[in-house]
Amino acid sequence: MVASPTHHIAIIGAGPAGCTLGRILSLSNIKFTIFEGDASSTARWPGGTLDLHTQTGLAAVKAAGLYEEFLKRARFAGEALIIADKNLKRYLDIGGATSKSSGGRPEIDRHELRAMLLGSLPEGVVQWGRHLKSVSEDLTLHFDNGDESGFDLIIGADGGWSKTRALITDQLPIYTGISGSEFTIRDAAFRYPDLDALVNKGSIFSFGDGHAINAQHIGDGRIKVTDYGVREEGWAMKNSSSALYPETLKTLLAKEYAEWAPELRKFISVADEEPVVTRALFMLPIGLRWENRPGVTVIGDAAHLMSPFAGEGANMAMADAMKLAEYITNSATKEALCENVAAFEADMFERAKPTQALSDKNLRDWFFTPGSPGTVIERFLVREVTQLEGPVVGTLAAAYIYPRYWWMKLWE
DSSP states (O other), X not given: OOOOOOOEEEEXXXXXXXXXXXXXXHXXXXXXXXXXXXXXXXXXXXXXXXXXXXTTHHHHHHHTTOHHHHHHHOBGGGGOEEEEETTOOEEEEEOOOOTTTOOSOOEEEHHHHHHHHHHTSOTTOEETTOOEEEXXXXXXXXXXXXXXXXXXXXXXXXXXXXXXXXXXXXXXOEEEEEEEEEEEETTHHHHOHHHXXXXXXSEEEEEETTEEEEEEEOTTSOEEEEEEEEOOTTHHHHTSTTTSOHHHHHHHHHHHTTTSOHHHHHHHHTSEEEEXXXXXXXXXXXXXXXOOBTTEEEOTHXXXXXXXXXXXXXXXXXXXXXXXXXXXXXXXXXXXXXXXXXXXXXXXHHHHHHHHHHHHHHHHHHHHSTTTTTTTHHHHHHHHHHHHHOHHHHHHHHHHHHHHHHHHHHHO
C-alpha cells in the first residue's frame, strides 16, 4: 500500500472549487485547511441554480464519491429551457428531463450543492470568519483576525477578486460592459401560477436591444429573476439597495423594458423587494497565464473569471479542483509537488481558454449583436454542441441547425 503524501494544504474559499478540492483530498488522507471569509455556512445565501456538465462538474462530483448524493438533490426537470426575444418569441424550447432522459446538464440549487460538499468534509477542516487580506512573499496568510503559515501549498479558490492571485500576477478583472440586478419571487406557484408555469421548473432567457430578462426556478419554489443590460460600470453601485429604494429601481427598470412582452415585465414588477442585488459583470482576459510561483496557485474564478453566459464557471472550477487534487495526490515529495502544480497550471491554461472564449462570444452575441437572439441563435447552438460533444458532433449539428432555422425564419 502506497502511503499518502504528507503535504499540508491551505485552501482559500469554501465555494464549489474549494470544497470539491477538499473533499477529494480527504479521500487520500491529505491534510488541508479551508479558510472562508463568511462567518458561517448560513451567513450568505448562495442563491440561484447550476447545471453541471458531464465532462466537468459531474465528473468532479463522481471523483468526490458524491454522485449518488447528487442524484438525490438534482433537479432533472430543471433542464427545461426557453430562449426567446423581448416579445417572448421562442427560438429554443426544451422540456424538462428525468435522470434517464437527461441531456447531461442536470440542475442543482447552489445551496444544495454547497450543503452536499460541506457535509462531505471532515469535521473542523473549514475555518469560518477568516477573511484573507493578503499573502506575503514568504507564503504567510494574513487574515483580519490573525496570520497563518507553514503550508506546503496555498490554493486560492477565492473568486474573481482573489487576494491569493495578487501574489502571482497583477492582472485585475476587467468590466464586460454588462451590469444588472437580481430579484426573487417567493412561493411563485401559489402567488403567480402563470409565471411559474412559464418557467416550467427550468429557465427562461430572453434577450433584445442589449438587455436580458432571465428567470430560473429554484427547488424551494422561488423564482430567481435577473435583468442584465449594456450599462456604464458604475450602474450597479448607483442603483444598489444602499443607494436607492428597491421600488425605485423597479420603476427605472419598468421604463427600460416598457416595450417588452408583459409576461417578461411581470417577472420584475411583482418580484419581492427584499433581497435585491445589483452587480457589474467582470472577466479576466481570455488566455491569461502567469509564471509558476512555487507554493501557491489559484483555481476557478480566481484563475479564469468569465461572464455567466456559457454556464461554465462553476463547472470549470470543479474540474480544476478535481484535476489539481490528482496532481497533488501524485506528489510524493515537496519537489514533486512544485513540479506537478506547474504542470497543472499549464493544463488549466489550455482547458480554460476555449471556455473563456465561448463565454465571451455568447455575451457579444446576446448583448452587442443587432437582432439578437434571432440573428445569433444558430451559431450559439452550434457552439454549445461543440463545447459539450466535440468538433465532429458540432459540425454534424451545424448541418441540421442552420437549415432548420432558415426554414423557420422563411415561413415567418
